[in-house]
Amino acid sequence: MLTKRLILLMKVNRFVVFILVILLASPVYAGRARANKTAIKYTEDDTIAEIRFGRNLAARILGQIKTWDNDKVSDYVSIIGTALASQMGRSDLNFKFAVLDSPEINAYAIPGGYIFITRGAIQLMENEAQLVGVIAHEISHINNRHIVKKINLRGQSNAFLSSLGVAAGGGAVSGAAMLDKLLDEAADLLFEIGVEKKFETESDLEAIKIMIALNYDWKSYVRFLEKIDNKTYQNRREVISKTHPPLADRIRQIEAEAGKLSTKTFYGRKHQKRFHEKTH
Numbered sequence: 190m191l192t193k194r195l196i197l198l199m200k201v202n203r204f205v206v207f208i209l210v211i212l213l214a215s216p217v218y219a220g221r222a223r224a225n226k227t228a229i230k231y232t233e234d235d236t237i238a239e240i241r242f243g244r245n246l247a248a249r250i251l252g253q254i255k256t257w258d259n260d261k262v263s264d265y266v267s268i269i270g271t272a273l274a275s276q277m278g279r280s281d282l283n284f285k286f287a288v289l290d291s292p293e294i295n296a297y298a299i300p301g302g303y304i305f306i307t308r309g310a311i312q313l314m315e316n317e318a319q320l321v322g323v324i325a326h327e328i329s330h331i332n333n334r335h336i337v338k339k340i341n342l343r344g345q346s347n348a349f350l351s352s353l354g355v356a357a358g359g360g361a362v363s364g365a366a367m368l369d370k371l372l373d374e375a376a377d378l379l380f381e382i383g384v385e386k387k388f389e390t391e392s393d394l395e396a397i398k399i400m401i402a403l404n405y406d407w408k409s410y411v412r413f414l415e416k417i418d419n420k421t422y423q424n425r426r427e428v429i430s431k432t433h434p435p436l437a438d439r440i441r442q443i444e445a446e447a448g449k450l451s452t453k454t455f456y457g458r459k460h461q462k463r464f465h466e467k468t469h
């Protein structure tokens with residue numbers, strides 16, 4: 190089971206109402222229906238397997254890295270994340286958010302809709318636009334099943350489903366072995382290897398699109414990537430640079446895409462004050 194922190198308790202307070210009004214009143218996000226370039230058709234069984242698998246992987250990660258004991262920040266991240274997921278997230282998933290108590294600067298998109306952001310990443314951010322950009326990037330990884338595709342996670346194997354508690358039946362032993370192998374592969378992708386550059390670019394560009402649609406300052410997202418790239422964070426950067434393509438490449442592509450989408454001189458809102466209030 191996951192910790193209680195992962196379960197979003199949507200307290201109806203003024204802040205939540207404010208965020209929802211802002212996000213829901215924004216121009217309808219046209220990118221909801223994503224073009225799936227591959228021919229793979231994912232079934233309901235595949236999604237069930239993805240969700241069960243993601244829950245296993247999330248639990249494994251939370252067994253190693255604790256969540257940050259800071260309700261104010263985790264509530265804020267969950268509210269922003271949930272509101273964003275309602276705009277751009279796959280409708281067959283329930284997105285959950287948590288902040289990991291780690292000094293690393295990173296965020297992780299776990300199949301099935303679990304998104305973890307590190308304390309180090311939150312502490313490096315300057316405004317809400319950066320948080321929105323990072324969460325949108327991670328939602329996009331999940332929407333596009335980047336890890337699911339890399340490890341070829343499908344629900345058609347009875348044994349595998351059984352090991353995930355989806356279906357009863359024989360073959361549970363081989364199913365459990367299969368589950369372990371896939372969990373190892375997924376953890377390696379998240380923490381060591383990363384996914385292909387084209388997947389990172391795809392997620393960057395989708396993050397920029399939703400930021401522009403929701404009137405958030407997309408340049409703040411670029412600025413956050415630049416901050417990560419800064420020499421000051423050289424040591425910590427090793428981790429993220431292992432799993433992500435060179436940041437300069439990503440920034441170039443983002444600016445090219447944003448140039449096509451946004452002709453305004455006003456880049457959008459940063460919500461710096463609100464971010465500061467919620468994270469300090």
Ligand SMILES: [Zn+2]
Nearest residue numbers: 326330389392
């Ligand atoms: Zn990424």
